[in-house]
Amino acid sequence: MTALTTGLPVADSRAVRRYAVQIARRHPRLLWGGLVLNVLAALAGLAAPRLIGDLVEAVQQGTTVDHVDTIAVALAGFLVLQTVLTRYARYAGQVLGEQVLAELREDFVGNALALPVSTVETAGAGDLLTRTSRDVDQLGWSVRFALPEWTIAVVTAVLTFGAALTVGWWVALPCLLGVPPLVIGLRWYLARAKDGYLRESATYSQINATLTETVEGARTIEALDLADERIRQIDDDIAKSFAAERYTLFLRTVFFPNMEIAYLIPTVLTLLFGGWLYTEGHVSLGDVTAATLYVQMLIDPVDRVVSILDELQVGAASLARLLGVAQVPDDREVSGAEPEDEHLRASDVRFAYVEGRDVLRGVDLDLRVGERLAMVGPSGAGKSTLGRLLAGIHPPRTGSVTLGDVPLVELPLDDLRGHVALVTQEHHVFVGTLRENLALAAPPGAGDDEIRGALDAVDALEWVDALPEGLDTVVGSGGRAVTAAQAQQVALARLVLADPHTLVLDEATSLIDPRAARHLERSLAAVLEGRTVVAIAHRLFSAHDADRVAVVEDGVISELGSHDELVATGGSYAALWDSWHGRT
Incomplete structure (x- = not known):
């Protein structure tokens, strides 16, 4: 079987076992309470074979109707008791399962939010999306239902086997003869199941990644006539998923x-061996009956243990994928040092997305505090990459990016975002009211006046006030649709509320009409x-209004100076300016 790698570990x-032990230690009362209830329920169920065996023996030797009635009432009583105990045992198990699942989700969300942005981008959305949806759902089923049922089955199987031995030592022999094929089958299955289910989940990640990329790039695909190629890619992903599903199905069709x-084997051998012992006068007919019933009872819990084990393998694979998110190494080495000022400097910065192919090559940039710098240049020159390094999204391959002489990669993310923030043309409007969307970035205690002030600063207050419910209007998926330009204004308003000292704006007004964008940028500047x-x-025009302009070409800053200085120089920037105004 060929392993399929995923972007996230x-x-x-x-690690899975260690996490399971930690979870168990957090809920000892529910865990032990549920276990005791399961034991009591199993013990109540074990009374029936013994009572029926005694009844058979009593009938053989001659008995009364009152004796039969007494045994029948006792059977009914134990059945009711077992039902009640089982009900509360399952209830306790499911309560524990819900609490554990809630903690797992909280841990996963915390770990996912702590992922370095560079790791998320490298891994792709498909893998993280599959873990967030399919793996959480599968684990939810395992924790809520499979694990409690499996626990009940294990307890019942152990106690039933113990009860069978109380009939006589000879009952162990037929039971033990059924162990070798069970152990061989389990060892064969468990050696292959985890890798099989991990591969299956990985193929779903790849399908999601391909579909997400196809949908997001639909216009590009249509423009370049790449539809057939994308269909072939999706077909290939589905074929790999089909092969992975077929492999796990093969495991089940051999195993079960x-x-x-x-x-x-144990049931047949118990009847044969017990019958021979009865004919030889070593055991009574009641003993043979009770032993056969106990061994027959043993089949159901053992079958559930084995069957649910398959569900637990799926759950364990999902848990391993969820816990893997926490194993992503941090791309920051927090030193605890505090920047003395807001002086941002890049020194001999080199960066590569692919080893051996630098996108930035020896960039030096010294930003004065309070300065407005415009970065221009041809597409693919490295402007956005340099912007992301200046915002601390990526650490440089070599060189350094410092804030007040403290490397950005040594600042905790929460502290970093208070100093430097990045806004791109990629933005997201969350499901909720506009007020809630903006309050995400607002300082604690900020009210409507601050929120409205931020909207006014980005020229968005007019259309927000025109909405039927104003700031209480629900937006996002399933709510009121906002245009791309309006969503970009919401992102900029968040930036105003966050109030960082240094801002990196990567085409942050590109989706807004040029004339409106000009007015917006002037409003923001104020x-x-x-x-x-x-x-x-x-x-x-952004460069014209800036204090300085940096021209980025082929991964280096080729020109740096004010607009007037660069125009007078007659270099690359002057050519861009002439082209912008229609002069050749």
């Missing part, structure tokens, strides 16, 4: 029939007075 078996044979701003843009 998968926890090993030891083998288990059925292993179940039949609000952001005194803050350092790095604006990456294709619209050169």
